[in-house]
Structures are given as C-alpha cells and as structure tokens.
Amino acid sequence: MSRYYSYINSAREIIAAYSGAEPFASHLKKQFAANKKFGSKDRKQIAQLCYSYFRLGKSLQQFTVEEKLLAGLFLCHRSSNDLLQHLKPEWNDVIETAFEKKLQLLNNEVHAAAVFPFTDALSAGIDVEAFALSHLQQPDLFLRIRPRRKETVVHQLKAADVPFQLQGDDTVVLPNTTKIEELIMLNKDAVVQDYSSQRVGVLLKNLPPQTFHPKPSVWDCCAASGGKSIMAKDILGDIDLTVSDVRESILLNLKKRFAEAGIKHYNSKVIDLSHSPFTIHYSPFDLIIADVPCSGSGTWGRTPEQLSFFKQESIETYSALQKKICFNASTKLKPGGYFLYITCSVFKKENEENVQWLQDELKLNLLKQELLIGYTQKADTMFAALLQKPA
Ligand SMILES: C[S@@+](CC[C@H](N)C(=O)[O-])C[C@H]1O[C@@H](n2cnc3c(N)ncnc32)[C@H](O)[C@@H]1O
Incomplete structure (x- = not known):
C-alpha cells in the first residue's frame, strides 16, 4: 500500500475512534502517542486530513469517508499537495482555482446549511453564507502586543524572518502554524489573543x-x-x-x-x-x-x-x-x-x-x-x- 493510502486509512481510523467527548486535538494527541510509527511529517499530513474532513461539517454525507477526506483537502487548501496529486490529480491540478469553481466541481453540494447546520439559532447580523463557509479555512493566529513592547516584538519577529502583519496599533497576525512561543516572550511582551x-x-x-x-x-x-x-x-x-x-x-x-x-x-x-x-x-x-x-x-x-x-x-x-x-x-x-x-x-x-x-x-x-x-x-x-x- 502506498504511504498516501496509509495516511487515508490512519485518518479514517482516528476519526472512527472519535466520540466527540473531548476536543479532537486531545484525541489526536493520544492516538499519535499510542502509535509510535508516525513520524512528524506523517502526523502533520494525517492531522491535516482529519481537520479538513471536519471542516466540511455535515456536507457530502453520501461520500465515503475516503472521498470526503480528499474533498476536504481539496476545498480547504490552496496549494498543491502530494497526497492529492497521487490520489486525485485532477483536483490537485485546480487546487489554486477560485473557491466558487472548486465548489462547482463538487456539484455545489458543500453549502452553508450543510457545513453549519444551526443557522436558525444565529444572532442577528451574521451573514449565514459567509460565516458557514468560513469554517473551511483555518483561522489565523493573533497576538496582542502589551503596552510599550511593540518595538521588541516587531524586532523579534523580523529577526526570526516569519511572515507577519500588523493590524491597528497592537495586533499582530501570523499564520496559524507559527511556533510563537519559540520566538517571543509570551505574556511578557505579547499575549496570544484572538482579534x-x-x-x-x-x-x-x-x-x-x-x-x-x-x-x-x-x-x-x-x-x-x-x-x-x-x-x-x-x-x-x-x-x-x-x-x-x-x-x-x-x-x-x-x-x-x-x-x-x-x-x-x-x-x-x-x-x-x-x-x-x-x-x-x-x-x-x-x-x-x-x-x-x-x-x-x-x-x-x-x-x-x-x-x-x-x-x-x-x-x-x-x-x-x-x-x-x-x-x-x-x-x-x-x-x-x-x-x-x-x-x-x-x-x-x-x-x-x-x-x-x-x-x-x-x-x-x-x-x-x-x-x-x-x-x-x-x-x-x-x-x-x-x-x-x-x-
Ligand atoms: C470563556 S472561558 C473564560 C476565558 C477567559 N476570560 C480568558 O479571556 O482567557 C469561561 C470560563 O468559565 C469557567 N466556568 C465554567 N463554569 C463556571 C462556573 N459555574 N462558575 C465560574 N466559572 C465557570 C470555565 O472554567 C472557563 O474557564
């Protein structure tokens, strides 16, 4: 079996063993700890598959788990992926294409009410479509710079050569994968706090x-x-x-x-x-x-x-x-x-x-x-x- 099929199988098993009783992150951690054969690259790929699968919510119920895992990878990411290239090259070829086109390729079966099924309970002022479909993207990581620490934080982020953006006076936006605790004095200079x-x-x-x-x-x-x-x-x-x-x-x-x-x-x-x-x-x-x-x-x-x-x-x-x-x-x-x-x-x-x-x-x-x-x-x-x- 190719390693790509093995990733799909592992993701399928991990999802099947999940009951929803604890955060999926904790479940995943335990599964990886119990299965020492996974190296860090494997863990990253399997985690990406599982999270992309969950981002689809209750969409594509008629798909097999394998098909849904691939569809999640396709819809939730915008750059070429080896696994998709191997198992579904026709999707990988158009992974950078506009989101609406990608939805069309899935016959528009991924839509707001299927991703986020509780729309009748929403607060006033929420754009249902935009909100529901936002779940297909991983949110960013945000820092709040503490008073008088801006120069220090900006200097450290520049020195570490990580891509970041300043938003307003004291908000920093970073890719979610940034290992921020290794770059700055968390809590002293800045706190991780959503925008x-x-x-x-x-x-x-x-x-x-x-x-x-x-x-x-x-x-x-x-x-x-x-x-x-x-x-x-x-x-x-x-x-x-x-x-x-x-x-x-x-x-x-x-x-x-x-x-x-x-x-x-x-x-x-x-x-x-x-x-x-x-x-x-x-x-x-x-x-x-x-x-x-x-x-x-x-x-x-x-x-x-x-x-x-x-x-x-x-x-x-x-x-x-x-x-x-x-x-x-x-x-x-x-x-x-x-x-x-x-x-x-x-x-x-x-x-x-x-x-x-x-x-x-x-x-x-x-x-x-x-x-x-x-x-x-x-x-x-x-x-x-x-x-x-x-x-
Ligand atoms: C949304 S979190 C608070 C986040 C926090 N203010 C922050 O900015 O980091 C809600 C907190 O309420 C606490 N909580 C839950 N039930 C509670 C109760 N019966 N009495 C007091 N606190 C409770 C939880 O333990 C949790 O830490």
Missing part, C-alpha cells in the same frame, strides 16, 4: 476612569487563564484585581501566566458561580467581567469537529448556566458599577437574548452591545455587552 477578543477591549477603553476611587476594583469572575484580566490591566492601568474560576487547576495556569506577565498583586479564589451563596472579599466591585462558559460556536474554525458533534439542545443548557452565573456575580456589583458580558458564541440565546434578560431581570442598563464579527478576517466571532447597575 475579536482584543476588540472587547474597546468597551474597557470607553469606561470613564475618573469615576473610580481611588482605583477601579475589578472582578474577572470566569477568568480561565486570565486573558481578559491581562487586557483589563493593560487598558485600565492600576486596578484592584480579583480573579476566580470554577477549578483550582485553571487558576494554577492563570498564576503561571500572570507571573510571566509581571502581574503580582491580585486576589484569586475558586468559586462555582452556578451555586450561591458564596463569599468573596473586596466586593462590591466597580467592574465585573463575565466572560462566561459558552458553546464556543464563534470559534469552531479552530475546533471544526464541533460542526458534526455539537447538539443544538446544549444551547439552552449554556444559556441557563450563563444566567445563573450572571445573577450570582451581579450581586457583588457596586451601584453605578459596570458589568461586561462576553461570549464567543454566535447564538442569540447566549447573546442578545441573555442581554435582554440582564436588563429585564437584573435591572442592569445596557450601554452597548456588539457582535464582533471575525469570520471576514480569519478570526473568531464573539459577542460583548457593557451594562451598568443603576446608581
């Missing part, structure tokens, strides 16, 4: 700083590894920062990252905000950042297996959890304080419908809400809303 996530910062930049005495007290109540906290510190300057998340192991990652970022003074606590009551020191807060757990549907370009494995019923479960977290967190907001609600979801039940609930049930005033469209820029799509508690 849309960086745009949430605009809402923080517009807060009136003179209203906080002596400095803003901020609680990042779903902090994970602290991406939004580091951004809040970079934008708001000297803040009294409290971080919490549901598990200690998550906060351990945050502590490591904060040490690299030079953030020394903060309070941290494990809090499960789906339960009440709970205690937290230093409350009430001037600003609560609620970057809530969500479907992640705005980021499936990075986890395309979700296009096949996500269950629409989960949207309701996430929406209910988000309401609980917001209800509990908002009890620690000062009168006149700000509540920043964030998701990386494209579903209205997690976005504008929850913001309506925050207004109706928690009596918060909406200052601004925005769907942060990323699919036109090879970035994630997110949603953010800034609300204020009446004084």
Whole structure:
C-alpha cells in the first residue's frame, strides 16, 4: 500500500475512534502517542486530513469517508499537495482555482446549511453564507502586543524572518502554524489573543476612569487563564484585581501566566458561580467581567469537529448556566458599577437574548452591545455587552 493510502486509512481510523467527548486535538494527541510509527511529517499530513474532513461539517454525507477526506483537502487548501496529486490529480491540478469553481466541481453540494447546520439559532447580523463557509479555512493566529513592547516584538519577529502583519496599533497576525512561543516572550511582551477578543477591549477603553476611587476594583469572575484580566490591566492601568474560576487547576495556569506577565498583586479564589451563596472579599466591585462558559460556536474554525458533534439542545443548557452565573456575580456589583458580558458564541440565546434578560431581570442598563464579527478576517466571532447597575 502506498504511504498516501496509509495516511487515508490512519485518518479514517482516528476519526472512527472519535466520540466527540473531548476536543479532537486531545484525541489526536493520544492516538499519535499510542502509535509510535508516525513520524512528524506523517502526523502533520494525517492531522491535516482529519481537520479538513471536519471542516466540511455535515456536507457530502453520501461520500465515503475516503472521498470526503480528499474533498476536504481539496476545498480547504490552496496549494498543491502530494497526497492529492497521487490520489486525485485532477483536483490537485485546480487546487489554486477560485473557491466558487472548486465548489462547482463538487456539484455545489458543500453549502452553508450543510457545513453549519444551526443557522436558525444565529444572532442577528451574521451573514449565514459567509460565516458557514468560513469554517473551511483555518483561522489565523493573533497576538496582542502589551503596552510599550511593540518595538521588541516587531524586532523579534523580523529577526526570526516569519511572515507577519500588523493590524491597528497592537495586533499582530501570523499564520496559524507559527511556533510563537519559540520566538517571543509570551505574556511578557505579547499575549496570544484572538482579534475579536482584543476588540472587547474597546468597551474597557470607553469606561470613564475618573469615576473610580481611588482605583477601579475589578472582578474577572470566569477568568480561565486570565486573558481578559491581562487586557483589563493593560487598558485600565492600576486596578484592584480579583480573579476566580470554577477549578483550582485553571487558576494554577492563570498564576503561571500572570507571573510571566509581571502581574503580582491580585486576589484569586475558586468559586462555582452556578451555586450561591458564596463569599468573596473586596466586593462590591466597580467592574465585573463575565466572560462566561459558552458553546464556543464563534470559534469552531479552530475546533471544526464541533460542526458534526455539537447538539443544538446544549444551547439552552449554556444559556441557563450563563444566567445563573450572571445573577450570582451581579450581586457583588457596586451601584453605578459596570458589568461586561462576553461570549464567543454566535447564538442569540447566549447573546442578545441573555442581554435582554440582564436588563429585564437584573435591572442592569445596557450601554452597548456588539457582535464582533471575525469570520471576514480569519478570526473568531464573539459577542460583548457593557451594562451598568443603576446608581
Ligand atoms: C470563556 S472561558 C473564560 C476565558 C477567559 N476570560 C480568558 O479571556 O482567557 C469561561 C470560563 O468559565 C469557567 N466556568 C465554567 N463554569 C463556571 C462556573 N459555574 N462558575 C465560574 N466559572 C465557570 C470555565 O472554567 C472557563 O474557564
């Protein structure tokens, strides 16, 4: 059997063994670890086959897995590929051709509703066709340069001779394959942060700083590894920062990252905000950042297996959890304080419908809400809303 058939077989077996219970990246890692025969070139090719397959979502159901693997490789890539050249040369010959022409070659059977089947649940303002088909491309890697580190970062990227683009004042766009941790001091000089996530910062930049005495007290109540906290510190300057998340192991990652970022003074606590009551020191807060757990549907370009494995019923479960977290967190907001609600979801039940609930049930005033469209820029799509508690 040629090595190309062997790649196809391996990809087919790895996909067949995947249940959707964990991220596909973890499954793939375990499969490769259990199968030492794969060298790094083999792993790269097999991973590319699997990811391209998942990018097609529920399209081409009538194809065999082998045909779908090849179709994925053909549609999701724009440069010649040895495997395709060997097994489907007529497609490899036209791999650089316009996307619409490639779709025609597949009888237009790869279309929006087949790639992304949850279109009726989308937030307002999403171009269904463009959003769904954006999943066929791997998103870029984005960095947010930290204050006063631009020269250093640009110098290091130039010295490493990697292709990069500066976007706006402090965003760097890189190919997703860049091993950025080997090139710059991550977290000290720049953080890996999607472009849309960086745009949430605009809402923080517009807060009136003179209203906080002596400095803003901020609680990042779903902090994970602290991406939004580091951004809040970079934008708001000297803040009294409290971080919490549901598990200690998550906060351990945050502590490591904060040490690299030079953030020394903060309070941290494990809090499960789906339960009440709970205690937290230093409350009430001037600003609560609620970057809530969500479907992640705005980021499936990075986890395309979700296009096949996500269950629409989960949207309701996430929406209910988000309401609980917001209800509990908002009890620690000062009168006149700000509540920043964030998701990386494209579903209205997690976005504008929850913001309506925050207004109706928690009596918060909406200052601004925005769907942060990323699919036109090879970035994630997110949603953010800034609300204020009446004084
Ligand atoms: C979208 S992530 C936050 C990302 C983070 N703000 C950042 O910028 O890196 C959501 C976080 O909510 C946490 N979470 C999930 N359930 C929770 C709960 N019941 N109470 C508090 N946090 C929870 C998750 O552990 C996860 O870290």
